Amino acid sequence: MKVLYFAWLRSKIGVAQEDVAPPAEVRDVGGLVEWLKARSPKHAEALANTAVVKVAVNQEYVPYDHPLSANDEVALFPPVTGG
């Protein structure tokens, strides 16, 4: 599974993307975010407030209870500020 980070999530975590293989009990976006928090103190800090972490799976916005599969592209990012 590919995980992408943007804006301050990328700068706090220190990488733009990583390939991860979460265990089978990680079934949805919420589970993945909790599992990612345990990867490093930087992950834990960046993902501490999920109210400001938006999620897209395969480039479409999804809620935290969206199910995941092994080949998904998951993007985590702050609320958008374009225009």
Add this chain to the structure above:
Amino acid sequence: MTVKVQREDFDPGAELDALTRGKTAIGGVTTFIGYVRDLAGGESVRAMTLEHYPGMTERQLEAIEAEARRRWPLDDVLVIHRYGRLEPGDRIVLVATASAHRQAAFESCHFLIDWLKTRAPFWKLEETPEGEHWVDAKDSDDAAAARWEGRSDGA
């Protein structure tokens, strides 16, 4: 219907000429152009860098355009959004809507920029004398986009 996500500047006059050339059903075009300001939230801004999510950006902009065309009778739509480092006075975004009548052109252009600001995956990093910081999303932008929720005909 065209979406362009690009680093380069654009020429609004040339873009509008290309949008309308030969399409004599068009009665009016509304455009919105966004620029980098030199002041934001009381702080002076030297420059900003726009980051985006290549691939998802284009998909989201195309979805937003499709929604505008579903709601209003439009002859054509053009959205150009830049990324990379921009300085005060630089153009950021162009939205242009063409229709037989002005009401559809005005309303759909307003809808497109409001929805784009809350859905297209762009993020602004501002450079100020105090250092760099990521711009926070504004509640007022969410409120502006929410005005269009549940309105199916633009009326």
